[in-house]
Amino acid sequence: MNNSKLSMRVLHRYLGFFLAGIMAVYAISGIVLIFRDTDFLKSEHTEEIRIEPNVKNENIGKALELRRYTFEREAGDMVYFKNGDYNRKTGVAHITTKELPYILDKMTHLHKASTDDPLYWLNIFFGVSLLFFVISAFWMYLPKTKVFKAGLLYSLAGIVLTLILLFV
Incomplete structure (x- = not known):
């Protein structure tokens, strides 16, 4: 394995472990925010x-x-x-x-932080980290392997689904 591939895998792994907590917060608060116009959990x-x-x-x-x-x-x-x-x-x-209950309110506040809030730097860091995950995922396997080719097909399917959801 070449040096850049190994470095990318190590960075991907440890950044993933480091961000596990914040990813859970964003996942939960994102789901809760879907129901923001209802009285769900309020x-x-x-x-x-x-x-x-x-x-x-x-x-x-x-x-x-x-x-x-x-x-x-x-x-x-x-x-x-x-x-x-x-x-x-x-x-x-x-x-x-x-x-919302106190902890969910704090989580959704973090999720919606704007430039008026000092937490927005965390949002920028998290967004950049997610982009890194997207890019570094393609360094995990050799381009000639079955897994890599299947990964490209799944990525394409995900992009198509996203475009359909955005524009339909």
Whole structure:
């Protein structure tokens, strides 16, 4: 076995062992994120927040720092919006949220990290590592062997399936 092939195999093996934990986290959180628009595994939490009284309907969402404020109806001093209500007279609002259990919430937060979050460097490292796995897998076997040729067919099938799922 030549030196580059051996080096690639060793790097592939130990990087795989090193990243086993993070790969499990990404796999689990990726599956959980598929259900993010449902109540799957979520529990309901109600919070009471006090803001200024007599806030106009269009400013309630901003005052409560709600990203998705949707006004529903008004009845007397009460304003009802999606997932909550606001008492115009007292300034008290009740907001109901549905949250994942603590550990799953942390895992999905890691999965969705953006450049505003210091965790995004881990996401970049992980993404580059996965690309390395893709490339280094082709150094595992000699190109003339049956296993390598079968691997190429499986890779082609995987690429075709991915393209079908992306564009259909």
